[in-house]
Amino acid sequence: MAPTPITAPELPDLVITAFAYSSVTVANTGSAPAGPFRLRAGSAVVEFTGLAPGESQARTLRGLSCDQTYTAVVDDTDQVAESDEANNTADSTFVAC
Numbered sequence: 001m002a003p004t005p006i007t008a009p010e011l012p013d014l015v016i017t018a019f020a021y022s023s024v025t026v027a028n029t030g031s032a033p034a035g036p037f038r039l040r041a042g043s044a045v046v047e048f049t050g051l052a053p054g055e056s057q058a059r060t061l062r063g064l065s066c067d068q069t070y071t072a073v074v075d076d077t078d079q080v081a082e083s084d085e086a087n088n089t090a091d092s093t094f095v096a097c
Helices: none
Strands: 014-020 023-028 037-041 044-048 056-060 071-074 089-091
Touching: 014 037, 014 071, 014 089, 023 037, 044 056
Parallel strands: none
Antiparallel strands: 014 023, 023 056, 037 044, 037 071, 071 089
16 A cells, blocks of 8 residues: 655745835735734834735835835734745835935
8 A cells, every 4th residue: 555645734925025115015925825914114013814825915114214224024923824934024125215
């Protein structure tokens, strides 16, 4: 009898696909829905109610300055178990004021 293959569970994967001082876009590139999570960039925090596989959503960021560079962290409180936890950060694109 052949052994039964073990398959990895389907999980979401949250990735920042665009980030500037005033806005951020997050996509779920995984194979399962993501529940609620938040994103932090400097002093700005934005909430997401969840993302389906393949879905992306943009949010406006408030309180960040255009003459600084920031690092955004999606799911910074580890609310969502993901297939790749190491790809949750992005640096902002510098924009001249």
